[in-house]
Amino acid sequence: MTLRAPELLLPAGSLAHLRVAFDFGADAVYAGQPRYSLRARNNEFRLEQIAQGIAEAHARGKRFFVTSNLIAHNDKVRTCLRDLAPVVALRPDALIMADAGLIMLVREEMERGRWPEVPIHLSVQANTTNWAAVKFWQRAGVARIILSRELSLEEIAQIRDACPDMELEVFVHGALCIAYSGRCLLSGYFNRRDPNQGTCTNACRWGYRTHAAGETDAGDVQPLGTAGCGAGYAGTAGMDGEAEAGRLGADFDFAREQAQAEAEQATARATTGDGRRHPLADRVWLLEEASRPGELMPVMEDEHGTYILNSRDLRAVEYVQDLVRIGVDSLKIEGRTKSVYYVARTAQVYRRAIDDAVAGRPFDPALLAELDGLASRGYTSGLLVRRPAQDYQNYASGHSVPKRSQYVGDVVGVRADGWAEVETKNRFAVGDRLEVIHPRGNRVVTLAAMQDAEGRAIEVAAGNPLRVWVPLGEPARGALLARLS
Numbered sequence: 184m185t186l187r188a189p190e191l192l193l194p195a196g197s198l199a200h201l202r203v204a205f206d207f208g209a210d211a212v213y214a215g216q217p218r219y220s221l222r223a224r225n226n227e228f229r230l231e232q233i234a235q236g237i238a239e240a241h242a243r244g245k246r247f248f249v250t251s252n253l254i255a256h257n258d259k260v261r262t263c264l265r266d267l268a269p270v271v272a273l274r275p276d277a278l279i280m281a282d283a284g285l286i287m288l289v290r291e292e293m294e295r296g297r298w299p300e301v302p303i304h305l306s307v308q309a310n311t312t313n314w315a316a317v318k319f320w321q322r323a324g325v326a327r328i329i330l331s332r333e334l335s336l337e338e339i340a341q342i343r344d345a346c347p348d349m350e351l352e353v354f355v356h357g358a359l360c361i362a363y364s365g366r367c368l369l370s371g372y373f374n375r376r377d378p379n380q381g382t383c384t385n386a387c388r389w390g391y392r393t394h395a396a397g398e399t400d401a402g403d404v405q406p407l408g409t410a411g412c413g414a415g416y417a418g419t420a421g422m423d424g425e426a427e428a429g430r431l432g433a434d435f436d437f438a439r440e441q442a443q444a445e446a447e448q449a450t451a452r453a454t455t456g457d458g459r460r461h462p463l464a465d466r467v468w469l470l471e472e473a474s475r476p477g478e479l480m481p482v483m484e485d486e487h488g489t490y491i492l493n494s495r496d497l498r499a500v501e502y503v504q505d506l507v508r509i510g511v512d513s514l515k516i517e518g519r520t521k522s523v524y525y526v527a528r529t530a531q532v533y534r535r536a537i538d539d540a541v542a543g544r545p546f547d548p549a550l551l552a553e554l555d556g557l558a559s560r561g562y563t564s565g566l567l568v569r570r571p572a573q574d575y576q577n578y579a580s581g582h583s584v585p586k587r588s589q590y591v592g593d594v595v596g597v598r599a600d601g602w603a604e605v606e607t608k609n610r611f612a613v614g615d616r617l618e619v620i621h622p623r624g625n626r627v628v629t630l631a632a633m634q635d636a637e638g639r640a641i642e643v644a645a646g647n648p649l650r651v652w653v654p655l656g657e658p659a660r661g662a663l664l665a666r667l668s
Contacts, residue, residue, distance in 0.1 A: 188541045189506065190513040192352070193530050196520055200254040201236050201610050203523045206661065207623045208534030210593075214616055215250035215519065216270065219263055222310070226519065234273050246276035252306035264288055271298045277326065281308035290324045302326035312338070314345035317547045318612065321522060328352065329515065332359060336502065340509045348513040355499040356554075357517025359565055367602050394469040408467060414489065458549045460661070498562035500550050503536040524590035524608075524663050527620055528557055556588035556618070556665055569584055588618060588665040592644070601664075602634075603655040605644075611666045612643040619655060628655060 186552075193204035195212040204212050214228040214236060215221070220457070228236065249270055255263055263285060271278070280286050280303055292298040304327040305311060305320050312331045320328060327350035330339060334353075343351060382475035394406050499506075506514060514537065516529045532550050539547060548617060554562070592605040611617065615630050620625070634652040637639050644651045655662070 186289055186507050186512070186541045186543075188537055189511050190529065191247075191537055192355075192513050192515040193344045193526055194516060194521070195228075195236065195526075196235060196518075198232060198239070200519075200523055200526050201239065201247075203527050203663075204530050205240070205243055207530035208622075209245070209530045210274065211248060212236070213250050213515075213519075215252075215279075215415070216266065217251050218266065219259070220250040221252055230273075232594040233270055233475045235254070237273050237275055240276075248277045248279055248304065249275040250279040250306070251285075252279050252281040252308050254308065255285055259287070260285065265293070268292075268298065271301050274299060274329045275301060277302040277304045277306045278342075279306050279329070281306035283309075283323075286323065286325065304350075304352065304604065304617040306327060307331060311414075314342045317342055317346045317351075318351055321346070326350060327512065329354075332564050336505050339506070339511065339567075342512050351510075352513035352515055353506055353511050354517060355503065355506070355514045355533065357495050357497055357521075358560075359471055359563070364619075372474070385424055392471045392473070393653055395472060396469040396661060421652075495561040495563040497565045498551075498554055498559075499567055500532060500536050500554060500563050500568055502564060503533065504540040504546060507537065507540040515661060522590060522608075523593070524620075524665065525557055527663050531620070531622075542611035549665075552587060558589075567588065588667045590663065591617070591666045592651075592664040594619075594659050594662040594664065595650075597655070597657065601656040601659075602652045603659045605651050605653055605664060606647075607644045607649040607651060608647050609666070610646045611664070616667040618665045618667055619659060619662045620665060621658050623658050627667065 190210045191208060192213060193200075193209035195201040195204060195214040201212050201214070214233065215226060216233075217226045217321065220226070232248075251263070251270075253259070253263075267278075267289065271292075278289065278301055285622045286303060286305075287305065287492070289298070291482070293300050303325050305325045307329045309329075310331045310333075311317060311320065311328050312334060317328050325368050329352040330342065332354050334342075339351070339353060396406055402471055449597050483646045503514065514533060516533065517666075518525055518529070531576060535547070536550055539545070589609050591609045591611040592607045594603045595602040595606050598604075613630050613633050617630055619628060630653055632654055633641050633644065636650045636652075638652070641651070
């Protein structure tokens with residue numbers, strides 16, 4: 184069987200990101216209207232930049248998709264069509280949309296000849312999880328479905344078999360949401376900033392303390408030890424509320440609790456996705472956000488475990504071969520607010536994974552190590568394959584941590600003698616091992632010397648923003664630098 188290479192689709196939060204994505208192997212990029220996409224912040228794509236991005240993409244034989252995927256309230260319906268009209272006139276290669284009403288209105292404008300015909304791709308925000316929904320959207324005039332992140336490889340294959348003539352897109356890398364593909368209430372609850380209007384504050388990443396709790400006879404959730412709450416508590420057998428509250432106080436430890444509960448509740452009713460019993464599923468917890476002391480929020484687990492806060496990041500490079508064999512049309516990377524280093528590294532790694540899969544070469548485990556050079560919250564394959572609940576969740580940290588290397592600078596110029604001018608992003612020093620990340624291939628050098636902008640010898644580049652000179656040789660023009668740990 185001849186395998187077809189899927190499109191590699193990268194995020195573009197700026198024109199600089201777009202150029203790096205194409206340099207390192209992307210076939211297409213997606214960028215959003217700030218007011219109408221889910222990245223209202225950290226987004227430079229006004230109409231002028233969209234026009235330039237489309238022109239640059241087409242000049243390179245690449246594609247440019249415009250994301251306009253908010254779930255619109257009434258006051259945005261009229262302005263959305265007004266503001267989308269000049270974007271459509273620029274002829275992007277597709278519009279990425281989620282709102283059924285807006286899709287209907289846009290299709291009507293195109294069918295009546297008022298707007299040029301532009302394909303519509305259904306956003307992951309629409310949460311398409313089955314073949315019947317794919318067929319529905321196909322009849323509505325949608326050209327491509329970006330499938331929900333909550334699907335397994337088997338389910339994706341079933342949709343492909345049932346819908347052979349519909350383009351399918353799958354996320355393979357980037358942040359995961361604690362809700363169904365972005366339909367989260369935390370940010371709106373805390374800050375009145377709605378994730379589905381593009382203003383998510385990532386409340387799922389904040390610091391929280393956990394308190395043991397129970398239910399009253401009336402069904403209210405209260406901290407253990409509060410009068411009247413013991414009767415309805417489905418916690419550890421044989422332990423009263425006061426004792427349990429003392430054991431599960433401010434220094435709650437989830438791993439310790441899970442180990443204890445496994446010994447005490449081996450026959451708990453709930454199961455995780457792989458069919459194993461989950462011992463904590465019948466408990467009730469209260470969360471206390473660090474900046475809101477005393478505000479205790481009830482949290483309950485379901486039969487699939489805990490998915491409340493701080494998901495690990497998605498990494499599915501090891502499943503690219505499976506997705507190629509299934510016949511997925513586009514592999515998508517999340518991250519319009521990430522750095523150009525993130526864009527370059529992910530584009531390069533997933534480009535190689537796709538090319539290897541199409542050529543029939545086995546998966547190269549070195550690609551996993553290269554992705555470890557990116558800051559992450561830990562990796563998971565998400566729901567592509569079923570794993571225990573704790574494999575999806577990062578209980579220890581709410582911020583990204585680079586494990587293998589750190590992005591330290593961009594090469595902005597190279598002299599004839601091989602010295603490169605570097606715009607610094609993080610600290611590095613003479614003697615460090617630097618990875619030169621370049622579209623023509625990566626290499627590692629040990630930094631032998633460094634000069635400041637005036638040519639004076641220095642030992643350390645303290646961080647951003649500085650311009651320094653380092654001897655790299657060629658190829659270096661357009662490269663990114665990472666300091667290896």
